[in-house]
Amino acid sequence: MTKMRMLAFLVCVLTACSNPEADLKIDSGQQPQKPADVRQSLGDQLRIEIVARKLYTFSSSAWIQLVLHAGDLPDKSNLVLKTKSVKTMVNKKVVATKNWPMGWPLAASLPVKVDLATLAGNALQAKGSYELSLTFESEIFEAKSAKTLWSGMLEAGPVTFEVVAKRPDQLIEAVKNPLPDPAASLSIGLHAGGKRLELWPPTEGPKRLTLSAHSPRASIKVTSRVQLSAGLAFKVLADIGQGRPKIEVGSFRAPAEKLSVTTFDAGQLNFKTLFSEVKKVNARLELVPAAKTAYLNPLIDKFWDKTLDLGMIEFSLNK
Numbered sequence: 333m334t335k336m337r338m339l340a341f342l343v344c345v346l347t348a349c350s351n352p353e354a355d356l357k358i359d360s361g362q363q364p365q366k367p368a369d370v371r372q373s374l375g376d377q378l379r380i381e382i383v384a385r386k387l388y389t390f391s392s393s394a395w396i397q398l399v400l401h402a403g404d405l406p407d408k409s410n411l412v413l414k415t416k417s418v419k420t421m422v423n424k425k426v427v428a429t430k431n432w433p434m435g436w437p438l439a440a441s442l443p444v445k446v447d448l449a450t451l452a453g454n455a456l457q458a459k460g461s462y463e464l465s466l467t468f469e470s471e472i473f474e475a476k477s478a479k480t481l482w483s484g485m486l487e488a489g490p491v492t493f494e495v496v497a498k499r500p501d502q503l504i505e506a507v508k509n510p511l512p513d514p515a516a517s518l519s520i521g522l523h524a525g526g527k528r529l530e531l532w533p534p535t536e537g538p539k540r541l542t543l544s545a546h547s548p549r550a551s552i553k554v555t556s557r558v559q560l561s562a563g564l565a566f567k568v569l570a571d572i573g574q575g576r577p578k579i580e581v582g583s584f585r586a587p588a589e590k591l592s593v594t595t596f597d598a599g600q601l602n603f604k605t606l607f608s609e610v611k612k613v614n615a616r617l618e619l620v621p622a623a624k625t626a627y628l629n630p631l632i633d634k635f636w637d638k639t640l641d642l643g644m645i646e647f648s649l650n651k
Contacts, residue, residue: 382465383630384396387493389496390459392499396630398444398488413435414434415468417429418430420465420466424465428455465488465491470483501623508638510562514556514638523552525544525650529541542650545651550601552599553598565626567580570618571618581603583625614644617645
């Protein structure tokens, strides 16, 4: 190789090695994605799902769930979806547009329960078949910097369902003895103040739970060792004896498909009515199956029809 040709070869190699675009072409064969394209792809990967029942009764509240699916977005822990407004369409006609300020962390987007009357007013009150779709004015921003990365419209639906002249208990099946037996596989606990009190399976010895005097609440959580064939839906009653009627302190709902995967938050209980002038009370908790409770979760189409006695608990208020 002549000296001139060698010099030209070295110049070419050095130029390519110092040119970022040349490097990119050699490695990937593609041009780099522009920042605007990256931002647009954020919205493209989001999807809001409407979870609804096949049948609703026009004589009671009709609840749906909104579930956010964030696809394969990177670094979800720092991203939040914020909705500003929602447009509701029933049978392809706009029936309502309203403000809808809601924040949705993409890393842990829990289902949002919504009453259809809140979205559609009276448009779903008559018997018949319906198609529902929603459009959310939205934006994605970084939680740390509050910098908006994307803004636009997100579609949800459509879903179809029917409104019928039946009671909630006629739309949901109560199962006496589902297989596998839930009683043999469930683990149920009360959570308050960073502590868990085991309630089921039954255990020997006293049970005590300290609640906040400001807000005497606790969450009730459940897991299952196996996949169940029926959901769980209970009224939670507290019996303090002394001839007083049992007091309903909350509800407990868990769809079958949500169990055996992870600990499921089945409901929030409020024990304020147990305390009058005292700061300590003994109460027996019972889970009483209830079709109306099951009806409020569109994922529960059948539920375990058995009462569970969770035993006597000493509740006290902190100072």
